[in-house]
Amino acid sequence: MIDLMVNGFVSIWTPSTLFLMVFGVVIGILFGALPGITIGLAVTLGLTLSFGMDSNTAFALMLSLYIGGVSGGLISAILLNIPGTANSFATTWDGHPMAMKGEAGKALGTGIFFSFFGTLVGIAVMMFLSITVSSLAIKLKPFDFFALCLFALSLAASLTGRSFAKGLVACAIGLSLGLIGVAPIDGFSRFTFGFTQLTSGFDIVPAIVGLFAIPEVLKAGNALAKDVKRLGDGRIKGFGFSLKEFFGQTKNFLVSSVIGIVIGILPGIGGSISNLLAYGAVKNISKYPEKFGTGIMDGVVATETANNATIGGTMIPLLSLGIPGDGTTALLLGALMVHGLTPGPLLMKTHPDFLYVIFASMIVASVMTVIIEYFGLKIFVKLLNIPKYFLLPTVFVFCVVGAFTVNNRIFDMFSLLIFGCIGIILSRCGYPHAPCILGFILGRLVETYLRTGLMMTRGSFWQFFTSPVAAVMMILTVLLFAYQCFRNIRKWGLNRKAIVQEKKLMRIAEDG
Numbered sequence: 376m377i378d379l380m381v382n383g384f385v386s387i388w389t390p391s392t393l394f395l396m397v398f399g400v401v402i403g404i405l406f407g408a409l410p411g412i413t414i415g416l417a418v419t420l421g422l423t424l425s426f427g428m429d430s431n432t433a434f435a436l437m438l439s440l441y442i443g444g445v446s447g448g449l450i451s452a453i454l455l456n457i458p459g460t461a462n463s464f465a466t467t468w469d470g471h472p473m474a475m476k477g478e479a480g481k482a483l484g485t486g487i488f489f490s491f492f493g494t495l496v497g498i499a500v501m502m503f504l505s506i507t508v509s510s511l512a513i514k515l516k517p518f519d520f521f522a523l524c525l526f527a528l529s530l531a532a533s534l535t536g537r538s539f540a541k542g543l544v545a546c547a548i549g550l551s552l553g554l555i556g557v558a559p560i561d562g563f564s565r566f567t568f569g570f571t572q573l574t575s576g577f578d579i580v581p582a583i584v585g586l587f588a589i590p591e592v593l594k595a596g597n598a599l600a601k602d603v604k605r606l607g608d609g610r611i612k613g614f615g616f617s618l619k620e621f622f623g624q625t626k627n628f629l630v631s632s633v634i635g636i637v638i639g640i641l642p643g644i645g646g647s648i649s650n651l652l653a654y655g656a657v658k659n660i661s662k663y664p665e666k667f668g669t670g671i672m673d674g675v676v677a678t679e680t681a682n683n684a685t686i687g688g689t690m691i692p693l694l695s696l697g698i699p700g701d702g703t704t705a706l707l708l709g710a711l712m713v714h715g716l717t718p719g720p721l722l723m724k725t726h727p728d729f730l731y732v733i734f735a736s737m738i739v740a741s742v743m744t745v746i747i748e749y750f751g752l753k754i755f756v757k758l759l760n761i762p763k764y765f766l767l768p769t770v771f772v773f774c775v776v777g778a779f780t781v782n783n784r785i786f787d788m789f790s791l792l793i794f795g796c797i798g799i800i801l802s803r804c805g806y807p808h809a810p811c812i813l814g815f816i817l818g819r820l821v822e823t824y825l826r827t828g829l830m831m832t833r834g835s836f837w838q839f840f841t842s843p844v845a846a847v848m849m850i851l852t853v854l855l856f857a858y859q860c861f862r863n864i865r866k867w868g869l870n871r872k873a874i875v876q877e878k879k880l881m882r883i884a885e886d887g
Contacts, residue, residue: 379730383734387736392432392435393739395436396435396740400440401751402417403440403444403447404447407459408447408459414460415702416588418437419583419706420440422713423774423776425710430716431729438707439736441740442744443747446490449490452486453470462685466675468668468674470675473671485615485672487615489680490682490683490745491741496632496636497632497635498686498687505691505694505695505730512719512720517828518825518842519845522839522852524817524820527813541804544806545801545809545810546810546813549810550814552582553815553818556576557574557576578782579709579815582815583794584774584778585794585795586811587706588774588795589774589799590801592770593799624672627657627680631678632681634684635650635680636687639686639687639688639689640688640692649681653677653678653680653681654678657677658673694722694733696719696720697717702809775788775791797811798811
């Protein structure tokens with residue numbers, strides 16, 4: 376293990392790879408700090424730039440974009456009271472009030488360093504659990520993986536939006552689009568409608584980029600500029616906090632780290648939820664909960680630790696089971712496939728050296744992020760003034776060029792636009808993107824595991840329930856569906872009761 380870890384660091388310790396990692400961290404921080412520009416968009420940009428690179432360099436770049444982007448959101452959250460990403464939403468609740476009280480440097484220093492430590496804890500847990508779960512997952516059978524993927528899809532559909540029905544519809548759309556082309560087992564062509572270009576199905580890169588990036592670019596372009604008061608110039612004295620204050624946050628740090636990692640492991644949720652849950656948990660166990668929201672260090676520690684610890688959590692199911700933990704790791708799953716790597720438990724067996732390259736890249740990117748943020752904070756504050764009408768068209772061009780360079784086909788550029796239109800329609804109608812992306816990526820895996828399992832059992836579904844892992848996952852899926860249905864019925868009943876009560880009060884007022 377130690378030899379593999381050393382080889383992982385050696386593999387990325389080249390001038391070109393380190394330069395790309397610094398570039399990725401800087402762009403990631405910038406994208407994270409700019410309100411309306413998402414982390415996923417930064418990783419998508421890295422995906423389009425990674426063609427022609429070897430897999431080690433490509434993932435070093437994309438992981439740098441990911442880690443830099445998650446941490447970068449704290450800059451605008453504290454100084455502008457606008458979260459750069461959804462991961463830093465709760466950081467505004469105490470970070471900006473601290474800046475208003477003249478403690479901008481302390482808030483920024485707290486956010487930067489606890490983001491760093493949260494990321495390291497997440498990576499440490501990821502390294503241990505990914506290897507452990509991968510070694511156990513090798514023993515699983517196709518119907519076990521079918522049940523795992525099914526549970527992941529249902530969980531993503533239920534937890535990424537307010538409406539479970541809309542999550543299911545988005546997931547079904549992704550599954551349907553993933554079924555186009557030649558079947559994975561018998562090679563039967565389906566849903567091609569006579570178009571030879573559809574024989575191999577939609578390529579994963581234009582599909583993901585179209586579904587995710589195009590709507591995000593248009594959404595960011597349509598966002599109205601807000602008049603905000605900028606506080607401070609990003610100057611930090613020392614670390615921004617004393618050693619006594621640092622060690623006084625140990626309990627908050629540990630609680631938030633655990634919440635971030637656990638939420639990251641659950642498919643389809645991510646840091647946008649973990650920072651809110653961590654803030655609430657730390658507030659509940661605090662000796663002075665009434666001070667939260669007035670500008671205290673505890674709130675910033677909770678949110679920034681949790682959303683960065685989530686990074687390691689989201690990578691655990693991706694590396695060990697081939698199931699992405701959130702929308703950003705879904706993009707990384709697509710990148711694995713583009714570079715000819717099989718995600719899941721076989722990755723540890725067939726490419727153990729690559730797995731340790733990922734570990735090493737994340738550690739180096741974390742160190743780079745804290746150094747670049749600390750010493751370059753004044754520059755990033757100034758870069759927040761970059762007009763979006765310069766940045767967004769550049770991103771769009773990279774997306775189109777990246778879609779074309781995958782197979783050098785004009786058809787992939789049209790695929791990008793088709794999926795972009797689907798993504799825009801989903802956004803306008805309030806449907807979440809993550810279940811659709813997960814459905815598209817996992818659709819073929821679900822079908823392959825299902826048909827392979829049925830071939831092993833000679834068409835019998837009974838084996839799907841006699842296997843302990845498959846049975847547990849199936850039961851959890853059914854319970855999840857039942858819970859969501861019960862919650863929706865209860866919500867409908869409460870709304871109906873409120874409407875009846877309102878009508879009753881209106882009649883009383885009219886009679887009076």
